[in-house]
Amino acid sequence: MTTPAPIAVALDAPDLETAARWAGLVTPHVSTVKVGLELYLRYGPDVIASVRGASGVQVFLDLKLHDIPNTVGAAARAVARLKPTYLTVHAAGGPAMVRAAVEASPGTRIAAVTLLTSLSEADLREVGIQGPPVDAARRMAAVAVGAGAQALVCSPREVAAVRAEVGPEITLITPGVRPAGAETQDQARVATPEHAVAQGADLLVIGRPITGAPDPGAAAAAIAAALRRVRPVGTP
Numbered sequence: 504m505t506t507p508a509p510i511a512v513a514l515d516a517p518d519l520e521t522a523a524r525w526a527g528l529v530t531p532h533v534s535t536v537k538v539g540l541e542l543y544l545r546y547g548p549d550v551i552a553s554v555r556g557a558s559g560v561q562v563f564l565d566l567k568l569h570d571i572p573n574t575v576g577a578a579a580r581a582v583a584r585l586k587p588t589y590l591t592v593h594a595a596g597g598p599a600m601v602r603a604a605v606e607a608s609p610g611t612r613i614a615a616v617t618l619l620t621s622l623s624e625a626d627l628r629e630v631g632i633q634g635p636p637v638d639a640a641r642r643m644a645a646v647a648v649g650a651g652a653q654a655l656v657c658s659p660r661e662v663a664a665v666r667a668e669v670g671p672e673i674t675l676i677t678p679g680v681r682p683a684g685a686e687t688q689d690q691a692r693v694a695t696p697e698h699a700v701a702q703g704a705d706l707l708v709i710g711r712p713i714t715g716a717p718d719p720g721a722a723a724a725a726i727a728a729a730l731r732r733v734r735p736v737g738t739p
């Protein structure tokens with residue numbers, strides 16, 4: 504039995520049965536499953552127990568909270584009883600908002616999303632974020648960590664720079680991961696799983712390349728094996 508790989512499989516499924524089936528297939532190979540807006544808004548808190556099952560897999564609740572501090576703090580308190588390992592907020596909500604989430608979630612690591620991986624440099628310019636995405640990602644990271652965030656979500660292309668900004672104690676989580684040759688779909692700032700780990704990512708979020716495969720369990724196992732070749736289990 505090998506140690507589960509540092510992968511959070513995004514269970515972006517249209518129904519609970521599919522999500523629970525995917526979770527069952529991938530949990531022998533990965534450390535974490537991720538519940539996002541699609542499942543949570545359709546099924547509510549019960550979805551967490553359904554995907555957690557009896558396996559003890561970590562659950563990452565990706566709600567990307569973004570509102571005034573009072574509202575985000577209350578929302579974070581409302582889901583604290585579900586005991587997710589991670590809960591996401593948008594760093595762009597500012598330091599008081601991130602701090603409100605942290606203070607409301609003693610048993611959960613607040614992960615601040617720096618810049619969505621679906622945004623290209625041109626998209627970012629259009630919404631007023633000038634310059635290379637890595638500069639904005641570093642700024643967002645510094646603000647969120649200064650406000651108490653224990654984890655950050657960033658592109659694998661920016662993970663080394665974000666690490667240099669925030670140091671070794673912060674968990675860096677990278678969506679926008681695509682095996683070599685896979686379609687990027689709606690992701691823009693992407694890299695391979697091997698690149699993400701080599702650049703210092705602690706946890707890779709991977710959805711469709713696994714859940715869209717004919718055998719999600721085998722797809723997860725193959726990516727996990729590729730990661731072990733880059734960073735054998737137990738190495739820092």
Ligand SMILES: O=c1ccn([C@@H]2O[C@H](COP(=O)(O)O)[C@@H](O)[C@H]2O)c(=O)[nH]1
Pocket residue numbers: 513515539565616618619620621656678679680688690708709710711712
């Ligand atoms: O910047 C971000 C933040 C979160 N996500 C989420 O990760 C998964 C990625 O799924 P794929 O199928 O591997 O594209 C998805 O649930 C997003 O909501 C992100 O992609 N980028």
